[in-house]
Amino acid sequence: MAIEGRSSGRSLLRAWAVQQRVIWALVRREMITRYGRHNIGFLWLFVEPMIFTLGVTTLWTLTKTVHGSDLPITAFAVTGYSSVLVWRNMASRLIGSIEPNLSLMYHRNVKVIDIFLSRLVLEMSGVATSFVVLTLFFGALGWLSMPEDPLKVVEGWLMLAWFGVSLAMFLGGVSHRHELIDKFWHPCSYILFPLSGAAFLVDSLPPSMQTFVLWLPMVHGIECVRDGFFGSHFTAHYDLGYVAVVCTVLTGLALIQIRAVENDLVPQ
């Protein structure tokens, strides 16, 4: 009777057990389809974002004069780029992710939300691991000092992750019905990149710009992560309460989208 759990809704606990099993099966499957059995396999999950961060750090270290401050540049680059990866990669992974998985929906217990969550779990663990490994790696080289307040780093990162999850689920749901999302996401993510706080500190902007960029939830997240990393070097500007409100609304909208998509879904 175990496989009946979700549909009859007899017991929430059993439904959760089924869902966990399904998500884990999807994660394992996704790891094979995405990274293959060849090469260094699923290690790409860490190496891919790592190469990005390394490149950006090098570039910014070479052009250090442009920033002209006593900021720990490597810590600035690592926190900046790792934070962008959180929300950008998750959204990119979920947009258009229903279509190629339609055949799996023949199995009653496999739902759109499971497809989404499995991809998010994989993406989040990859981005988080690369962030940690890079921090330790550059720390060992002596390029950056360990975070002044690790708890604050985690707090900021989790808020960024929540924002990434809700944005990704919302766009993933909408993109199934409106293909234009896929077309618009790439230019949008490029425009958002310089605005997201990856390449600036809010404090260094003119006050009018500050109010403007602080509308963007990811700016708050990055500022918090950096406050935890090297808060004694600058004045951080963020309000996690604001981020929480935005994320709650976005999560609600995302769940409504997913419900709407599921009601009209035809397995193929």
Place this chain on the structure above:
Amino acid sequence: MIALEDVGKSYATRYGRHLVFKDVNLQIAKGEKVGILGRNGAGKSTLVRIIGGAESPTRGKVTRNMTVSWPLAFSGAFQHSLTGYDNLRFICRVYDVDPDEKVDEVQAFSELGKFLWEPIRTYSAGMRARLGFAVSMAIEFDCFLIDEITAVGDARFRDRCHEELHVKRGDRAMIMVSHDANYVREHCHKAGVLTGGQLTMFDDVDEAYSFYMAHASE
């Protein structure tokens, strides 16, 4: 027992909602064999997916008190870029069955040999059908949903399917969709005909078939 109460399904199209069927009432008891007849596009496969829970009804209620298979149609429910073995593993995990216990069984029926470890896209239609059937037999259900089972494979394959499904698992409930009247007549206790968005049930399969023939042009 599976029960459908006043079930209706419609799809969103560019010109408003398209009604597939409405007010469908159907009960399937343990061990009962039910045939579904209907023209192409009448909504047979949609009905089967709703019974199996792969799709949700627009209206009405579906109650399942037995375990129900996914629709066995041989092609669907697989990821073609993955190997047969990876697909087996995935499906086993979803249904909480140990995949390694099932490999021998699947090999014996599918006769794929080393091709079990090759991507499904490299398989012939016959190989896919054999794997599809073998994997669905690896997981035990109280009720099997069968969508056009007779459409693929050679005589030997059909005989072996018959042995697995109707002899070894003859005590299970089954819902069969088929154009083949003889197949439905041979295996079903009762049958329903889908015409004009309505499901009409008959306790006698021959009666259902003559109704189907009379309404076939609708």
